[in-house]
Amino acid sequence: MTLLPPPAEWISKKPGQNFVLLHGMAMAPAFWTVFAPEVTRRGRTVAYPLPGHHPWSLPEPGTPITADEVVEAMAQAIGRDFASEPVTLIGHSTGGFLSLLLAARRPDLVRSVILLGGFACGRFEGKERFAARMLRVPRVGPYVFRHFFKRWISTREQFRWGSIECVYDKSCPWEDDRAADAMEMVRSHLLRTRPEDVAACVHFMSSTSILGDLPKMTLPVLNLVGVHDGIVPPAHQLRLSKLLPRAQTVLFGDCGHLVMVEQKRQMDKVIAGFVDPHSSVARALRGRWAERFAPLFDDTPTGASSIRLPGLEQFLSGDVEGTRLPSFAFPVGEGIHVEHNSNRHRHPAVDRRTPQLGL
Numbered sequence: 001m002t003l004l005p006p007p008a009e010w011i012s013k014k015p016g017q018n019f020v021l022l023h024g025m026a027m028a029p030a031f032w033t034v035f036a037p038e039v040t041r042r043g044r045t046v047a048y049p050l051p052g053h054h055p056w057s058l059p060e061p062g063t064p065i066t067a068d069e070v071v072e073a074m075a076q077a078i079g080r081d082f083a084s085e086p087v088t089l090i091g092h093s094t095g096g097f098l099s100l101l102l103a104a105r106r107p108d109l110v111r112s113v114i115l116l117g118g119f120a121c122g123r124f125e126g127k128e129r130f131a132a133r134m135l136r137v138p139r140v141g142p143y144v145f146r147h148f149f150k151r152w153i154s155t156r157e158q159f160r161w162g163s164i165e166c167v168y169d170k171s172c173p174w175e176d177d178r179a180a181d182a183m184e185m186v187r188s189h190l191l192r193t194r195p196e197d198v199a200a201c202v203h204f205m206s207s208t209s210i211l212g213d214l215p216k217m218t219l220p221v222l223n224l225v226g227v228h229d230g231i232v233p234p235a236h237q238l239r240l241s242k243l244l245p246r247a248q249t250v251l252f253g254d255c256g257h258l259v260m261v262e263q264k265r266q267m268d269k270v271i272a273g274f275v276d277p278h279s280s281v282a283r284a285l286r287g288r289w290a291e292r293f294a295p296l297f298d299d300t301p302t303g304a305s306s307i308r309l310p311g312l313e314q315f316l317s318g319d320v321e322g323t324r325l326p327s328f329a330f331p332v333g334e335g336i337h338v339e340h341n342s343n344r345h346r347h348p349a350v351d352r353r354t355p356q357l358g359l
Helices: 027-033 037-044 067-082 092-107 130-134 141-151 157-168 177-190 196-204 211-216 236-245 264-275 280-288
Strands: 011-013 019-020 044-048 088-093 110-116 221-226 248-253
Touching: 011 027, 011 037, 019 092, 019 248, 019 264, 027 044, 027 177, 037 221, 044 067, 088 092, 088 130, 092 196, 092 211, 110 264, 130 141, 130 211, 130 248, 141 157, 141 196, 141 280, 157 177, 211 236, 221 264
Parallel strands: 019 044, 019 088, 088 110, 110 221, 221 248
Antiparallel strands: 011 044
16 A cells, blocks of 8 residues: 655744644644644644544555555655755654654654654553544444544534543633634544544554664654643653653643643743754743753754753653652642552553553
8 A cells, every 4th residue: 555645734834943743643733723832833844644634544444554654654745845854743642653653764854853742652551542442342343433433523512522631720721712713623624534544543553662662763852741641641651751862851730631732831932942952942941040950951962952951851761760650749830749640541451562561
């Protein structure tokens, strides 16, 4: 099968750095029109859909896809839209998974990676949606998946309430008119998406792990973690920081799976400093907290910023132990001290592929 490159939805075409935005499962590029990091609006920024998500349909409904096919298609898209110049990948959830996959397989196309609730193993130990679990049930599973998918996107209210579990603070901007309009745009894309294609994307993701590739990745990675993420366990996200040689990890208190919604202002500051250490935002951070958190930046020359944020980075990568439930100590303004539980499955251990979880 030949997987065509994904179509582009341009967020910005201003001269500047190159950015690629990748959304999460059962979302759409339209999500980024409202919630893209502010720094991406000052450069050349494109949003791509996930495989099987409108308008990136599969050649035939439900056609199986492989990691090699996805990487090749995305590489062709970057070649088409950026003349193969390196880009900064910003991926949310499954988009973070694809960002790491592309960075591992085609590092020549990637300048740096920013993860928002990302993961590196498609079947991690966490809160897996019922419809995704049902896909593994022979014969009846695909039918049930299609039923739940269509029901979820059937109405504006059904879709909104089905997504509310992604946020920790239900009074956050997720409930304002802008967010509601953005989600309605997303729903309009999903209404034109074939459930069989989304199921194929779920199968591809759940059968792929790139945990073994992470220690060999030398690109800078910024790992943004919502402490109350109920979709991708924070313990798994911190495991990525342990495995990635050049990862900087920032924890956001009072935040679930949607950092770009719940903590957008703080997220924008951190990302701006990461992609450009000479920006006004980075200088402001360095000037304001020079004594308390110095040094904010190390002296390692890189293609992207190697920003260090000791005030927000709770663990250096070498200090994270995936076998231990982490205790998170928040700085001022980031919430209270919390002992986090990793939301473990009730499923049999054999079904969770424990050796691949990275926990």
